[in-house]
Amino acid sequence: xxxxxQIPQYQHVQEGEDFTTYCNSSTxxxxxxxxxxxxxxHPVFLxxxxxxxxxxxxxxxxxxxxxxxxxxxxxxxxxxxxxxxxYFCAGGGGATNKLIFGTGTLLAVQP
Amino acid sequence: xxxxxxxPRNRITKTGKxxxxxxxxxxxxxxMYWYRQDPGLGLRLIYYSFDVKDINKGEISDGYSVSRQxxxxxxxxxxxxxxxxxxxxxxxxxxxxxxxxxxxxxxxRLTVL
Numbered sequence: 001x002x003x004x005x006q007i008p009q010y011q012h013v014q015e016g017e018d019f020t021t022y023c024n025s026s027t028x029x030x031x032x033x034x035x036x037x038x039x040x041x042h043p044v045f046l047x048x049x050x051x052x053x054x055x056x057x058x059x060x061x062x063x064x065x066x067x068x069x070x071x072x073x074x075x076x077x078x079x080x081x082x083x084x085x086x087y088f089c090a091g092g093g094g095a096t097n098k099l100i101f102g103t104g105t106l107l108a109v110q111p
Numbered sequence: 112x113x114x115x116x117x118x119p120r121n122r123i124t125k126t127g128k129x130x131x132x133x134x135x136x137x138x139x140x141x142x143m144y145w146y147r148q149d150p151g152l153g154l155r156l157i158y159y160s161f162d163v164k165d166i167n168k169g170e171i172s173d174g175y176s177v178s179r180q181x182x183x184x185x186x187x188x189x190x191x192x193x194x195x196x197x198x199x200x201x202x203x204x205x206x207x208x209x210x211x212x213x214x215x216x217x218x219x220r221l222t223v224l
Contacts, residue, residue, distance in 0.1 A: 006153075101155070
């Protein structure tokens with residue numbers, strides 16, 4: 001079946017350093033979504049990418065969707081302690097709204 | 112998201128007991144989902160429902176059953192709980208008009224002893 005892998009599983013950075021998490025799908029995706037889960041919280045939607053090669057920015061966060069629509073990345077510039085949490089990518093396979101979630105990357109930020 | 116609620120928030124039970132987790136939403140969404148979260152494994156889909164008369168198995172449905180009592184309510188049952196069903200369970204909703212964005216409830220932490 002379809003699988004979505006994320007690396008790294010865990011990343012520890014000093015505040016102010018950059019951070020990137022990568023997402024790879026075994027199949028072509030119709031879209032990719034990113035979610036953030038704060039410690040003790042629930043996943044919260046961040047963004048959706050639909051077009052091949054699409055790049056979107058939200059303040060210090062940059063999201064990319066690969067040309068082949070099988071991979072994606074999230075880059076955070078100059079991390080802050082508020083960025084702490086687990087970041088999940090989720091691949092959409094079409095009109096069903098069903099998502100396949102990646103394994104997540106836990107980001108720890110040391111002040 | 113306060114529009115998606117789950118009860119109970121925490122539950123400790125024993126092996127063999129029947130457990131029901133409930134999810135309610137006031138978002139008016141037609142689609143509802145149940146996931147379980149385990150460390151290092153991300154979110155795995157248990158069951159999903161696209162409307163009241165529609166139930167579909169996800170990737171890990173064995174040992175679970177669901178009921179969609181109304182558009183706003185979707186419950187998950189463990190007929191005979193076992194320890195490896197200890198996990199964090201999330202309910203989520205979506206609306207096809209919103210391109211699949213999912214809104215999650217606060218989660219239920221279930222421990223099976």
